[in-house]
Amino acid sequence: MSAAIAMERLEPAPERPPADVGLPLRVATIRRVVPETPDTSTYWLTLADPAERARFRFEPGQFDMLTVPGVGESAISISSDPAHPERLAHTVRAVGRVTRALGALGSGDRIGLRGPFGRPWPMAEAEGGDLLIVAGGLGLAPVRPAIFRAMRARDRYRRVVVLIGARGPEHLLFGGEFDGWGQWMRDRELEVALSVDVPTDDWPYGVGVVTTLFDGARIEPQRTTALVCGPEIMMCFAAHDLVVRGMSPDRIHVCIERNMQCGVRLCGHCQLGPLFVCSDGPVFPFGEVVDHLEAGR
Template structure:
């Protein structure tokens, strides 16, 4: 990362290579660096600031494969002015990029451990790079369990890949929905209900959790109930961000700045603030 605000506040224009509609309100953009030769190396869990010309800039986690830093992939939900405008992008349009920023999922630290990937809704997007990285060196881990919860079956992200992961013998994937529709044969209920069933050794597991704050709160409680220590539970936090550099002050979470001390935190680092409302 550059050390000067001068250059880091200036977006680099990337080209939209592909747009994929994931669900009714989520989509994935694949971006290419301007001259084709540049890459944007990133670690799983990091995010970029994406700039829509004249509209604004928002922090969006990277959902692509870290072994392909020439393809920058972002999956996002249409929730505000900027993401709504981003939704209209077509191949070969331009999008400004600053980043990558933030702390990564502890993939290397988790060598030798069982892995629990726990996602709520769009929270699967920032976890997907970790899944890629883990599966690309599958032999270095114990069990790999993916628990994913969405509101309805129609909200399930990355369907094709989920099916691929589910069909692997070395991955245990469980999905659940809050509300089922006719034809749904899977689990119904919040994602926390899957935790007790996850076939992992709690003494030797690392959990990576991303989703709405309330989902993460209950997930951490369940994980602790199963005996997974707070130093082996990682959560990804979200706050308003304007700079990504720890200078604008917007992303303060307790004494930390989510943009540089997070977004991925070991739970123990933030446990004092985790349950406080409106912190």
């Protein structure tokens, strides 16, 4: 038996073909860097090629692979408004090689961008019912495009409730624009509530983990779709709490992060049991992943 035939027999055909393999590495220019918290900044990018810029579209919840030349590549969610894909924001916490190298770059510098990748938030599926968005810490970045989408198509949802938690007021993302953005949300009849673990003396909103906001949110489990994003342990607690309140695990969606390398279902670094976070996710119905999440065990 030839080696090729042996390999063919050993390796089952993939359930679905690798996604987005053809997506090229594009050049993006950093237009502006907005510091959010002591370790997190938002990078506003435009694709350098005008034709690619005009073609680029993304869905809320999708991510790009950003390359710092000579350093490497990291998966980063798109945090801006999908109605304006010509201006792309990525909100990045400096934790390792690539994200720290990004921190040394500024306006006018160029980086690489592949994307957009991944399964987005189920915005269409949620239409007609209530939308509950629960974000903890950096988790506000991947749900922010969903908030923009819901604001722009407000009549497609009944209630839109946005619950945001952070360690302290200084850790709230988009704080500089929050008064404006918060007001914009309220003007469009989004119900917004904030909570922090450690308040300052003049903090006017809630105190405690984000799930303490659930009681005041008047959740109607049968008609609600939840988008939950934050540290894995927070997503597990929030999702379990929503299940206890009567929500089906399949109507609760979480955004999972795993070490990602190729982004196209080839390398296996991001596998979560049988699932590939890069292309089956990063957004999953909680019911699909609950058995594979460490914090859920």
